[in-house]
Amino acid sequence: MNETDELYYKINRFVTNNHLLELLTAKINEFNPLKVLKVDQFEIRHSNMLAWLLSPQENHFLSDMVLKKLIAEVLCRDIEVKNHQLQISDVLLSSFFDAEVLREWRNIDILVISKSNDFILFIENKVHAGLAHHQLEKYINLIKDNYPGIKNIIPLFLTLNGDEAPHPEYYHLGHGDILSILNSILTLNKDHMNTKVYDFIRYYTRTLEVLTMQDEQLIKLCREIYKHHREAIETIIKYGVTSISTLNQATEILRSELDCIGHHEDPDSYLSDTQYWFIPSSLDQLLPRLVNKWRSPRPITYFFAAEETRLRLILEVGPIADGNKRHALLNYLNDNDPDNLFSIKSTALKKKDGTFTRLRSKSVDVNDWSDVDHVVDRMKHLLEKVFKYNEVNTYLVSLLQNFQLGTPDDTI
Template sequence: MNLSDEEALQNFLLDIDCLDELLPWTKRFNLFDVLKISRMEIRHSNMLAWLLNPNENHGLGDAFLKAIVQIVVQNDDNGRYNILETLLMDFYSFVVYREWKNIDILLVSDAEKFLIAIENKIDSHEHDNQLKKYRDVLAKDYPDYTKMRLYLTPDGEEPSDTNYWDVLSYRDVVEALSDQKNAIEMASDVALVVENYLDVLRRDIVEDEKLVEICNKIYAKHRKALDLIFEYRVDGRTRLVDIVKNVLATLSRENMIIADTSSNASFLSFHTSAMNECLTPLKDANGSWGSECVYTYWLAVQEEKICGIFEIGGWNVPEDEMRIMQRMIDIEKPNDKRRNEFRYKRLFRTGWHRIEECDNIEEAVSDCVKRVIDELLKKEDKLLRRLKESPIEEGKFPM
């Protein structure tokens, strides 16, 4: 049904109660929002150091630390840890340090001759061979200790020093912490803080599948009205989005990307020729995004920074392409337990790139967008090369 703009807005207003489903995310008090620290890396490290310390006053004892260690041991495919010895340690013997020689979180047990180092990244990426430097420091200062080195990121990003660091995702943190919160009775004030922290992780750090589902349902039902609202609202973000769209169009004309003509203020998407060869568009517009596409790149624009995201869509995908998707998941998110049935799955993202302050805003935004897309294309090239190096069974990688 083709609705006029007026009819689309009228239908949205008559169905305005559909937004009530978002109230649990928009109306609930959250301490971390009040303090404006929901995405501050250092504050997350402080919170995690407190929760991981068995001797702190949170009431969890060693349960959360033990749960995290158990996740790492279960995902260990390299035989780094003796399962029984590791899980039967005296976790109360660990001492927790923050920013010890620049390592975000360090837990050391002299009694067990065991240490756990955690490098925490939320909106940034490792730089200057950080992980190798930290490994060398730990080897020098704790030569006889068994070392568990954890690279903690929102999506379980692979570390550069992959032979020595284990992957840990914030999804793992959410699952472990929520399990322990439900199993252990805590003081009311502590329970509130922990619940607030879990809410922030689900909403801002880990993709909240329920929230995504509700937002997509509302958007699918009132797409025209919501696009109109975003298109004509007047604020700084509108100007920023318009500039980003123009940059995408320019890069498309230069054959660097393929800009999505259906992009709007809330979904600035594009595709690439190389990925189209790998994941061929569908014949009908019945994919996850209501189009022929089975994947998308899109840019998230937030205040004065931009990041890029790559996602695959699992709806109505042919068997051959689903095998390719499963191999991509093996490469990018090997510990993903939700791989069989999904509508959207985020495989990788860039860090947040800040728009530099200068007199020419168009030039600054263009430079930022190009940096983000360059990082995405490097990740794409790495993924496609790894696919070619490990062909998919029962089919050939289409290149």
């Protein structure tokens, strides 16, 4: 049997009477009314759910418990510019029962006002949509202009992975943090909760588990399938995963200029219609692989992100398990950057428990996403003129050659 015939056999064996695959299918198809309503796919529906949970007067009968736990979690994070004087103890010992929760006030996803606490929390919720630099500045100015006497203002940038906010006045949280808060509340209050309310919130936590890749049963099952059918799965991914988006068509055209490793070379590199994650070959040869799950197999990665009218190129450091090593890496890059190629936030330079830190982000306008030639032209302009991709990457490689992060065969 030659190599091609053997692959055919392994793929057929993978899909035929595969008990593990049938279990996975059953797991994925478990009944969840929120999945039926596609809550997992739309930011507006996540925001509706979160607004309901945060409102003390709503019929979940949890009073201000969710709101207070969320505020306390936010205050555990560092921020460059504070617009409040609150301590966590202030929140836990106060009542927020008077809090009013508004949806889409002046296009702000969620606005929470507690007059008794002289307090405003407002949330920009990003699940799948692109980054919103200009929106964050606009929203905080709106709040300050319309509520000039409010003493405590907490702006929150909520994303799928807890990305750092591209604005010094915003805290950041991930949907995984929301999941942890809700799981804690359900565990502690199950015996006292209305059964229908408990089930409804539990359906939502299951949605978040899948969305944030924290469903332990699903993860265990997928790992077991991959262990037994690795070759067949990698062949299916290599030849079966395609994207017809203009972003990825443009990236394919420029692959030789990028000289990079993306999804087709390494399935652990993320690919979607709106994002293309990749590592330059020169950088890949210097970096160990990550232990913690990320959209890249390496701790430093580039990715293109397609937004409504813009194309963005981002260079980011991911979740290195050793916090001291991650902290040392960020400070090393920051201290050896005479040309200001990197823009690392001061808060990231202090933290040893960081997960996602942006090193550089640049963008260009895109007038017509349906025109591949136009997208290629804008991508080249972004790479060469705006981001200065070759210059940045050459310098980054030279720095990492003198920093002991590990070899490509190591895991960190």
